Amino acid sequence: MALPKTWQSFLDETGDMSRFTGRFxxxxxxxxxxxxxxxxxxxxxxxxxxxLIGLTGFIMGLVLxxxxxxxxIDYGVESQLPAMxxxxxxxxxxxxxxxxxxxxxxxSSIGAELGSMKVTEQIDAMEVSGTNxxxxxxxxxVLAATVMLPVLVILSxxxxxxxxxxxxxxxxxxxxxxxxxxxxxxxxxxDVWPAVIKTFFFGFAVxxxxxxKGYNSRKGTEGVGRSANSAVVVSSLLVFIIDLVVVQVTxxxxxx
Amino acid sequence: xxxxxxxIRPPVHEKVQEPVITIRHxxxxxxxxxxxxxxxxxxxxxxxxxxxxxxxSGKSVLIKCIIGLLKPDSGEINVLGQPVANLDxxxxxxxxxxxxxxxxxxxxxxxMTVRENLxxxxxxxxxxxxxxxxxxRVMETLKNVGLAHTVDMMPVELSGGMRKRIALARTLIxxxxxxxxxxxxxxxxxxxxxxxxxxxxxxxxxxxTSSLIISHDMNCxxxxxxxxxxxxDGKCYADGSYxxxxxxxxxxxxxFFE
Ligand SMILES: Nc1ncnc2c1ncn2[C@@H]1O[C@H](COP(=O)(O)OP(=O)(O)OP(=O)(O)O)[C@@H](O)[C@H]1O
Ligand SMILES: [Mg+2]
Numbered sequence: 001m002a003l004p005k006t007w008q009s010f011l012d013e014t015g016d017m018s019r020f021t022g023r024f025x026x027x028x029x030x031x032x033x034x035x036x037x038x039x040x041x042x043x044x045x046x047x048x049x050x051x052l053i054g055l056t057g058f059i060m061g062l063v064l065x066x067x068x069x070x071x072x073i074d075y076g077v078e079s080q081l082p083a084m085x086x087x088x089x090x091x092x093x094x095x096x097x098x099x100x101x102x103x104x105x106x107x108s109s110i111g112a113e114l115g116s117m118k119v120t121e122q123i124d125a126m127e128v129s130g131t132n133x134x135x136x137x138x139x140x141x142v143l144a145a146t147v148m149l150p151v152l153v154i155l156s157x158x159x160x161x162x163x164x165x166x167x168x169x170x171x172x173x174x175x176x177x178x179x180x181x182x183x184x185x186x187x188x189x190x191d192v193w194p195a196v197i198k199t200f201f202f203g204f205a206v207x208x209x210x211x212x213k214g215y216n217s218r219k220g221t222e223g224v225g226r227s228a229n230s231a232v233v234v235s236s237l238l239v240f241i242i243d244l245v246v247v248q249v250t251x252x253x254x255x256x
Numbered sequence: 257x258x259x260x261x262x263x264i265r266p267p268v269h270e271k272v273q274e275p276v277i278t279i280r281h282x283x284x285x286x287x288x289x290x291x292x293x294x295x296x297x298x299x300x301x302x303x304x305x306x307x308x309x310x311x312x313s314g315k316s317v318l319i320k321c322i323i324g325l326l327k328p329d330s331g332e333i334n335v336l337g338q339p340v341a342n343l344d345x346x347x348x349x350x351x352x353x354x355x356x357x358x359x360x361x362x363x364x365x366x367x368m369t370v371r372e373n374l375x376x377x378x379x380x381x382x383x384x385x386x387x388x389x390x391x392x393r394v395m396e397t398l399k400n401v402g403l404a405h406t407v408d409m410m411p412v413e414l415s416g417g418m419r420k421r422i423a424l425a426r427t428l429i430x431x432x433x434x435x436x437x438x439x440x441x442x443x444x445x446x447x448x449x450x451x452x453x454x455x456x457x458x459x460x461x462x463x464x465t466s467s468l469i470i471s472h473d474m475n476c477x478x479x480x481x482x483x484x485x486x487x488x489d490g491k492c493y494a495d496g497s498y499x500x501x502x503x504x505x506x507x508x509x510x511x512f513f514e
Contacts, residue, residue, distance in 0.1 A: 116366070124325050125363035129377040130349045 020212045027132070028139040037136055041144035049105045049152060053098055057156035060097055061089060061163030069171065078172075082179050083186030085164045090187060091195050094157040096243055099202035102149055103235040107210040110141055111231030114214025115224035123215070138211040145207030150199040190255045198246040202239050209235040273301040275334075276434050276466050277322060282331035284317055291317050292328070293490035299434070299468055304460060306469045306477040308512060309487035315470040316360060318487065319436050322468070323357050324348050336433065356427030356465070360438040362419045364411040364426070371407050374398070374426050393429060400462070401425045401455060417448040421455065428459060435459070435467040441476040453479040474512070486512070 003011070065085050072078045114137060117123050126133040165179045213231040217223045277299040284292040291314035299305050309315050320326040322333060324340045333340045338351055365373050374394045378385065385393070398404045401421040411419060420440065427435065440456060441449035453476045460467055460480075471477050477484060478498055485495040486509060494501060494509050502513050 113367075120366075121359050121361050121363040122365055124320075125357075125359060125365070126376075127325060128323055128352050128355075128357050130352060130380040131376075132345070 016216070017209070017212050020215070021208055023134065024139060024142060024208065027134055028143070032132075032135070034136050034140050038140040038143055041140045042148055045106055045141070045144045046148040046151060048109075049102055050155070052105060053101055053152050053156050054159050056097065056101055057094070057159040058163040060093060061085065061160030061165075062167040064088060064093065064160075065164040065167030066170065081168055082164070082174070082182035085167075086161060086183035086186050087191060089160045089164070090157055091191050092243075094160055095153050095195050095199050095202065096239060098153045098156045099149060099199065099206065099239045100236055102145075102152065102203070103206045103239060104232050106145060107206045107231040107235040108228040110145075110207065110210030111213040111217075112224055112228035114138075114141075114211060115217035115227035118215060118217045119219050119221070119224060134215075138215060141211055142204065142207035145210075146200055146203040149203030149206065150196055153196070153199045194246060194250040194255055198242060201242045201246065205238040205242060206235045209238060273303070275300050276336055277468065278332070278334040279322070280332040282318075282321065282333065283329045284314070284321060284326065285329060290490055292321075295331070295487065295491050297485055297492055299466055301466055302464070304467045304469065304480055304482050306471060306481035306484045307487050308472060308477060308484055309470075310472065313487050314490060315487060316438055319357070319438050319468070319470055322436060323352065323355060353430055354433045356430065356432035356435045358420075358423055358427050358435070358437045358440055360442065362411075362423040364419055364423055366411055368410075369407075370398070370403075370409055370411070370414075370422055373411070373422065374429050377426060377430055397425045397429045398422075400428070400459070417444050417452070420444065420448075420452055424452075424455065424459070428463060431463060432465060435465045437467060437469045437471070439471055439473075440469065441471065441473045446475065449473060449476060450479070452476070456480050472512075 065081065068084055069078065069081060072081055072084065114123075117137070123133045123137070126136060161180070161183060165174070165176060168174050168179060210231045213227040213234070217227040275298045277297070279295060279297045282292050282295040283290075295318065297305070297307075307315055307318065317326060321328045322335060322340065324343070328341055335351055336354060338347065340348070340351065343351065365376065368376065371391075371394055374397060375390055378390055378393070395404060395407065398407060401424055403418060403421050403425070406414060406418065406422065411422070414422065424440075435456075437456065441452050444452065456467070456469070457480055459465065467480075469477065469480055481498070483495060483497060484501055486493045486501070488494075488508050494504060494506065496504075501509060504510065
C-alpha cells in the first residue's frame with residue numbers, strides 16, 4: 001500500500017518527533033542533571049521574551065476592551081465589561097496569544113541555535129567532551145520552556161488586565177479596586193486552573209519542537225533557516241491543537 | 257603494481273610498540289553510498305600517521321568512527337585496547353578523555369568565551385580542580401599555542417588560524433594520549449598552515465602523543481607524518497613513507513604527488 005509522498009513524510013516526521021520526545025522522557029530524569037544550565041536557560045528564555053510578551057499583553061487587553069464595549073452597550077450590559085474581558089483573557093486569549101508569541105520568539109531561537117550548533121559540529125564536540133548533548137542542550141531547554149511559559153502567561157494576563165483597566169477608563173471611569181473586584185468576582189477557580197495547566201503543555205510543545213527541529217537540522221546555512229522556520233510553524237499549530245484537546249478534556253471532566 | 261592492503265608495515269622508526277589504534281575490516285555506508293569498505297589501519301604508540309584521500313573519500317567518516325560518533329556497519333575498531341563500537345556511554349567517555357579530536361570545522365562553542373571553551377572539557381570529564389588550578393591550566397595551554405591574550409575573547413572575534421589554534425588548545429587541555437586531526441590546515445593560507453603543522457609537531461613531542469592526521473595537504477603531511485596511508489575506494493589502498501609512495505607508479509597514488 002503506497003501512501004502519497006506528502007503523507008509519508010508527514011508520518012515519518014511525526015514518528016521521528018515522537019521518538020525524540022520519548023528520548024526526552026527516557027533521559028531527562030536520569031542523572032547527571034544539568035542544573036546550572038537549566039537555570040541559565042530559564043533566565044534566557046523567560047527574560048528574553050518578557051518585553052515582547054508584556055507589550056503584546058498590554059495592547060491585547062486595551063484593544064479587546066475597546067472592541068467589546070460597543071456590543072455590550074447594545075445589549076445594555078456595559079457594566080459587565082471587566083468580567084467579560086477578564087474571562088476572555090484568563091481563559092483563552094492570554095494563554096494562546098502568549099504561547100504563539102513564545103513560539104515565534106523562543107521556538108525559532110532554539111531551532112536556529114541548535115541548528116547552527118549541529119551544522120558546525122558543536123554538538124559532536126560536546127559529545128566527545130564527555131557531555132551528553134541531548135541532556136545538556138535539549139532537556140534543559142525543554143524544561144525551561146515548560147516552566148517559564150506559565151510564568152510568562154500569568155505576567156501577561158496581569159498586564160493585559162491592566163491594559164483593559166485603562167481601556168475602560170477611556171470612555172468611563174472606574175477605580176482600580178472596583179475594576180479588579182469585578183474581574184475576580186467573575187473568575188472562578190475552574191476558569192483559572194485549566195488555563196494554567198494548558199500553558200505547561202504549550203511550553204513543552206514549543207521547547208520540544210524547537211529542539212527537535214534544531215537537533216535534526218540538515219547541513220548548511222539553509223538547513224538552519226529552515227529549522228527555525230518550521231519550528232515556529234509546527235509549534236504554533238501544536239498550540240492550537242493542544243488548546244482544542246484541553247478544552248475537550250476539561251469539558252468532559254466537567255471543569256468549565 | 258605495489259599495493260599493500262592487509263600487511264601492515266612496521267613503523268618507520270623500527271621500535272616495537274604496542275598499537276594504540278587498530279582498525280580491521282571496517283565497513284560503513286550511508287544508504288547506497290559505500291564510504292568505507294574493508295579499511296584497515298594500525299597506529300602504534302608515538303607514531304604519526306597521515307591518512308590521505310580525496311574530498312568525499314570518507315576521511316571524516318573514518319575519524320568519527322574512531323571516536324565513536326558514528327557506528328560502523330561492521331569491522332573492528334580498538335582504541336587503547338577497547339572496542340569502541342561496543343562500549344556504553346560511560347566507557348566511551350573514559351576513552352574520549354584520552355583521545356583529542358580536532359574537528360575539521362573547529363567546532364568552537366560560539367556562545368562561550370575562549371576560556372569557557374577550554375574549561376568545558378575539563379569540567380565535563382569530572383577533572384577535579386580548584387578554580388585557580390583550572391585557570392592556570394587554561395593559561396598554560398593557551399600559551400603553548402601562542403594565544404594567551406585571547407582568553408576573554410569570543411570565537412567570532414578570532415581569525416581562522418587563531419580559531420584552529422584555540423580548537424587545538426581545547427583538545428590538548430586534557431593531555432590526550434592520541435590526537436586525531438581532521439584536516440588541520442585546510443582553509444588556511446600556506447604560511448598559517450605551516451605554523452599549524454609546526455605546532456602539531458611541537459605538541460606531539462611535548463605531550464608525547466600518537467597522532468592520526470587526516471589531510472590532503474602534502475606540505476602538512478610531509479612535515480608531520482612518519483607514515484602515510486592512502487584512503488582510496490574506501491580502503492587502505494597503499495601505505496608507506498612519503499618517499500616510498502612518491503616512487504609508486506600506480507596512477508591512483510601518483511595523482512596525489514603531482
Ligand atoms: N551523516 C552522514 N549522512 C549521510 N552521508 C554522509 C554523512 N557523513 C558523510 N556522508 C557521506 O560520506 C562521504 C564521505 O564524507 P566525509 O565527510 O568523510 O568526506 P571527507 O573525506 O572528510 O571529505 P573532505 O575532505 O571534503 O572533508 C560523502 O559522500 C558524504 O556524503
Ligand atoms: Mg572531512
